[in-house]
Amino acid sequence: MVCDVCHERDAAVHLTTIEDNAVHQLHLCEKCAAERGVETPAAAPNHPLGEFLHDVQQQVALTGLTSGESARCPFCNTTMADFRTTGRWGCARCYTNFEAGIRELLRRVQGNHRHVGRVYRPPMGEALERVAAIGELRERLRRAIESEQFELAADLRDKIRVME
């Protein structure tokens, strides 16, 4: 059965209304049903957080920022529909892949989307930085010795020892 409105897609929702004692049957596809504000079983969020995202998605879709339900995280295969069911993202990449929707979702759920807490650098970066910092101290130590600033040199040597 095709949709009574667009006459293109298959009808997924069968709406029965009673007006002036007359029964009307309307068969709608998911898209036309959604446009009329009729919740379809497939579109109904199953997780409380999904409801947030459901609203967010509709707003974001209007601005053309999302490719919709079928968008899939290339790393873990999670889709927007998965999130609506479980309320959980599948991996760290989801945050980049669904970034626009997530930003809006966080604004609603957390009242904010910007982390202002502890800044984290993964081990490699930290290790490299430490090596760079020690290198710089060594260079200053060499110059201090050359210019016979022995007190400064002793201080720098202590600092290097602590860092090593």
Added chain:
Amino acid sequence: MTVDLSLLPDGGVGWLDASGAHADIVLSTRIRLARNVEGYAFTGRARDGERLRVLSQVREAVTSIPTMADSVMYRLDELPSTARSLLHERHLVSKELAGLEPPHPLRTGAAVFLADGLGVMVNEEDHLRLQALRSGFALQEAYAAIDKLDRDLGSRVPYSYHGEFGFLTACPTNVGTGLRGSVLIHLPGLVLTKEIAKVLNSLQQMGLTYRGLYGEGSEVVGNFFQISNQTTLGRSEEELLDQLLRVVGHVVEREAEARRVLLRDAGYIIEDKLWRAYGTLRYARSLTFDEAMNYLSGVRLAVGLKLISSLSVYTLNKLLIFSQAAHLAYAEGGGRALTESETNLARARYVRRALQEETGSVG
């Protein structure tokens, strides 16, 4: 395979010792940080092999951290359900990690590392849930301990982190700092003076939330509430904890005030009610969990008000934990699950004995 908690320095229940600040009102303080290991799908989406690789990577890192060198690891996925319940009843693992919360199944690679007051849950909803547990009201101490563990672990294992969103978590309600500070607090005074609704409402306006004894989804029994921060993003760790510290400090004052009012305005009624609670615990032959919690709440209040002086808060804290089903199953039947009526009989027997030992009288 069974669980040997004697491997833990204090059986994992050092947080019960009632040594912290305001110990008669605040039982314990817990701070947890949610983290994920970069390069793997989050736990719920990961395959068994990935979860096992996460565990082995974390295991290598944890054992190289000096403060965790003596930690004990339990593989939840290799333990029977009563042993998992036992760890959960001691607040050492979450219900989800222990596979006790449908629809979440017990996951391959679910494990916990436990050291003195510190724990690292692996393959919970997030790869890592770090937690620090302290007796009484001790947010700063708990944070200092967990922050150090977090920095030690984060310098050995790469965490998933995003410049704008912070530490990334499976659930958007944990993203950012990943920090949930939670204070387990006993508020019988506010409940009896009917002030509690007002206090709980104001918590929500201050960005805090409350739950029952066992966290998310658990009911409030025995007037025990867990107060925690609602959001994890947009404020620093210090700001989140500072807010919790101030508000809980205020709730503690309100509770103390309510207790004073109760004694002043309804002294003999309260006294009678609390001694009746004590009498029931002292002589009952069968107790359900809810009954035990409610009577323990009364006796705890009586001890706080110094109406009963022969009991310590520590004993009451222990009763709260050790009178639960899995603990009784271990004490009575070596871990064989007891039926409901067996559990109720065992609970009454356990409580009777504990009170008898403490107060020395016959019953």
